[in-house]
Amino acid sequence: MKKSALQTARAAYLPKLPEAIKAGVKVVEGAPTQSVADQAEIKELFPNTYGMPVLTFAKSDEKKNYPAINVGVILSGGQAPGGHNVISGLFDGIKAMNKDSRLFGFLLGPGGLIDHKYIELTADIIDEYRNTGGFDIIGSGRTKLEKEDQFDKGLEIIKELGIKAVVIIGGDDSNTNACVLAEYYKQKNTGVQVIGCPKTIDGDLKNEMIESSFGFDTACKVYSEVIGNIQRDCNSAQKYWHFIKLMGRSASHIALECALQTQPNICLISEEIEEKQMTLDDVVNYIANIVAARAEQGNNFGTVLIPEGLIEFIPAMKRLIAELNDFLAENGAEFAMIKKSEQINYIIKHLSPENSAIYASLPEGVARQLTLDRDPHGNVQVSLIETEKLLGEMVARRLATMKDEGKYAGKFATQYHFFGYEGRCAAPSNFDADYCYSLGYTASLLIAEGKTGYMSSVRNTTKPASQWVAGGVPVTMMMNMERRHGEMKPVIQKALVRLDGKPFNYFVSQREEWAMNTCYVYPGPIQYFGPTEVCDQPTMTLQLEQEGK
Numbered sequence: 102m103k104k105s106a107l108q109t110a111r112a113a114y115l116p117k118l119p120e121a122i123k124a125g126v127k128v129v130e131g132a133p134t135q136s137v138a139d140q141a142e143i144k145e146l147f148p149n150t151y152g153m154p155v156l157t158f159a160k161s162d163e164k165k166n167y168p169a170i171n172v173g174v175i176l177s178g179g180q181a182p183g184g185h186n187v188i189s190g191l192f193d194g195i196k197a198m199n200k201d202s203r204l205f206g207f208l209l210g211p212g213g214l215i216d217h218k219y220i221e222l223t224a225d226i227i228d229e230y231r232n233t234g235g236f237d238i239i240g241s242g243r244t245k246l247e248k249e250d251q252f253d254k255g256l257e258i259i260k261e262l263g264i265k266a267v268v269i270i271g272g273d274d275s276n277t278n279a280c281v282l283a284e285y286y287k288q289k290n291t292g293v294q295v296i297g298c299p300k301t302i303d304g305d306l307k308n309e310m311i312e313s314s315f316g317f318d319t320a321c322k323v324y325s326e327v328i329g330n331i332q333r334d335c336n337s338a339q340k341y342w343h344f345i346k347l348m349g350r351s352a353s354h355i356a357l358e359c360a361l362q363t364q365p366n367i368c369l370i371s372e373e374i375e376e377k378q379m380t381l382d383d384v385v386n387y388i389a390n391i392v393a394a395r396a397e398q399g400n401n402f403g404t405v406l407i408p409e410g411l412i413e414f415i416p417a418m419k420r421l422i423a424e425l426n427d428f429l430a431e432n433g434a435e436f437a438m439i440k441k442s443e444q445i446n447y448i449i450k451h452l453s454p455e456n457s458a459i460y461a462s463l464p465e466g467v468a469r470q471l472t473l474d475r476d477p478h479g480n481v482q483v484s485l486i487e488t489e490k491l492l493g494e495m496v497a498r499r500l501a502t503m504k505d506e507g508k509y510a511g512k513f514a515t516q517y518h519f520f521g522y523e524g525r526c527a528a529p530s531n532f533d534a535d536y537c538y539s540l541g542y543t544a545s546l547l548i549a550e551g552k553t554g555y556m557s558s559v560r561n562t563t564k565p566a567s568q569w570v571a572g573g574v575p576v577t578m579m580m581n582m583e584r585r586h587g588e589m590k591p592v593i594q595k596a597l598v599r600l601d602g603k604p605f606n607y608f609v610s611q612r613e614e615w616a617m618n619t620c621y622v623y624p625g626p627i628q629y630f631g632p633t634e635v636c637d638q639p640t641m642t643l644q645l646e647q648e649g650k
């Protein structure tokens with residue numbers, strides 16, 4: 102396969118590991134744990150994996166003889182930079198314990214385990230993928246691993262390959278399912294262990310014990326580079342308002358981090374909009390007022406960052422989407438038969454009066470996008486909804502009214518962007534390359550210690566990698582009960598942007614200044630070689646969150 106010069110040079114990069122796990126380790130057990138909420142229910146659902154202690158690996162001089170083991174690995178859900186390094190860390194970890202250990206990769210996500218599709222990951226294959234972006238080494242997928250017949254089907258191939266443990270690299274839903282699988286295999290005395298790894302560019306799988314999900318660092322740096330480039334263009338021509346939507350299905354961590362890195366004129370934070378019970382009109386007015394105030398100073402240009410999940414956080418839109426979800430779940434077949442030109446009217450006729458009125462007021466493109474197929478978890482595919490255009494068009498209409506009222510005399514021309522897929526497979530930053538390799542290596546240690554139902558954890562990550570703390574966190578500790586598809590289910594609590602957190606508060610303290618003055622920062626591309634202050638900085642979110650800890 103032809104490689105770029107950077108790829109060739111980057112292949113030689115040796116990811117850093119925490120000092121404590123470079124040679125022999127011993128396990129230090131913390132106190133028993135509890136789930137973040139709904140303790141009695143979660144304990145009852147996970148009798149074998151509930152309450153386990155947090156684990157930390159410490160240096161040890163004791164020489165251990167590890168038997169050869171076979172391990173399976175699965176990449177689950179959306180791509181995130183660094184997945185290949187988790188796998189190479191896992192591979193190197195099990196090989197360091199015993200050179201005869203073997204690693205099997207299940208193909209195209211959890212479906213590979215159920216359908217018995219796999220490859221053996223040999224040293225040659227692993228070497229091709231070290232420090233590269235993407236999940237293409239074995240592919241990823243969104244099949245939900247949640248039913249007992251799937252678990253049993255998986256067990257057949259696990260037994261056939263003599264696999265001792267399965268590592269599932271995924272987000273909150275995939276790690277929830279990993280824990281259900283761990284519990285099931287333990288309850289059935291299969292001897293098969295299941296370990297999770299925290300992945301998602303969205304950054305919403307984090308808590309006291311998991312400082313960050315991997316991929317967030319690289320993805321935000323890629324988006325911030327292009328936002329910075331757009332801001333320079335914007336400030337050079339001074340004629341466009343750029344509406345930039347950023348990925349992040351639900352939480353606004355990506356938008357917030359990019360705002361901290363680039364200092365745009367406006368950044369919307371979905372969690373704040375929900376908290377303030379803002380309507381779509383309130384959001385439009387907020388943007389239009391800043392556009393008008395800048396125009397008064399002669400500045401008919403600017404940048405607006407919009408989190409992808411915004412639409413579902415506007416309370417009235419959330420109610421509309423909830424009714425649409427239920428309606429389409431029941432009437433999907435009939436809806437599919439309706440002529441395209443009649444579909445919008447059909448929906449308007451069938452919704453409740455409040456939702457029908459909102460639906461009817463939406464631009465046609467957005468109305469259509471809201472009826473597109475749901476993902477396997479039943480979610481609206483927010484990445485397909487052009488919120489940036491919806492807002493841009495509504496702001497234009499609002500400004501026209503303001504003009505008629507003599508409240509605005511500027512010019513308003515827009516450019517639209519959506520950054521998401523561009524960052525998910527970027528070559529991992531040094532942070533993600535090191536963090537992911539360490540997560541994979543730590544997973545191998547958890548397996549060797551016979552653990553199951555744990556998520557690999559690497560903490561203290563704002564310090565140099567040598568001081569990072571590796572260990573395991575029981576997945577049940579992160580769980581609470583939530584309503585999913587009309588039923589209460591145990592799930593890992595999603596980490597939304599905290600409105601009392603330091604990253605958001607710092608942003609709030611700056612945003613008026615950034616709105617009126619042009620304070621753009623241009624972060625430039627990720628650097629892989631050079632001084633540590635250029636190459637090894639963690640995200641500002643992580644730095645602010647860990648400040649003083």
Ligand code: FBP
Binds near residue numbers: 179
């Ligand atoms: P994960 O939660 O699986 O990591 O995926 C996150 C994400 O990148 C979201 O930001 C985005 O909304 C979604 O995936 C897009 O999904 P798809 O890749 O299926 O288009």
